[in-house]
Amino acid sequence: MGNFHYFMPTDCYFGRGCVAEHKAAMAKLGKKAMVVTGKTSAKRNGAQQDITDALDSLDIAWILFDEIEENPSVETVERAAKLAIAEGVEFFIGIGGGSPMDCDHGGASRTGDGCPLECRK
Numbered sequence: 001m002g003n004f005h006y007f008m009p010t011d012c013y014f015g016r017g018c019v020a021e022h023k024a025a026m027a028k029l030g031k032k033a034m035v036v037t038g039k040t041s042a043k044r045n046g047a048q049q050d051i052t053d054a055l056d057s058l059d060i061a062w063i064l065f066d067e068i069e070e071n072p073s074v075e076t077v078e079r080a081a082k083l084a085i086a087e088g089v090e091f092f093i094g095i096g097g098g099s100p101m102d103c104d105h106g107g108a109s110r111t112g113d114g115c116p117l118e119c120r121k
Contacts, residue, residue, distance in 0.1 A: 007111065020053070023054035023058060026055065029090065030091045032091075033055055033089065033093050034065055034066065034089040035052065035065070035095065037065075042096055043094040047096075052064075054069075063087050
């Protein structure tokens with residue numbers, strides 16, 4: 001492997017009410033988001049509502065992809081990526097544990113260059 005430089009600035013906010021308190025951080029990301037979650041937990045615990053309320057208050061359009069199974073398949077990630085491309089999504093918000101985050105990251109990486117996930121193995 002050749003030499004490379006990897007730079008990934010990240011802001012993380014934690015705590016009760018942190019989404020509403022720091023929602024302005026989302027405003028600079030784009031005008032359309034894909035919210036990626038599992039099937040139920042983000043709805044039950046209120047995290048999905050916190051995110052969508054913040055997006056709505058910022059006039060940021062959003063679509064929901066909540067079809068993530070445990071250990072998401074390549075097909076699920078591809079479905080999320082295709083939907084994001086078709087809908088003109090500019091950024092992704094993953095809510096939940098490992099499986100939603102895996103799909104969120106995989107879907108986001110797939111939308112940038114059009115390379116199917118199979119070519120990344």
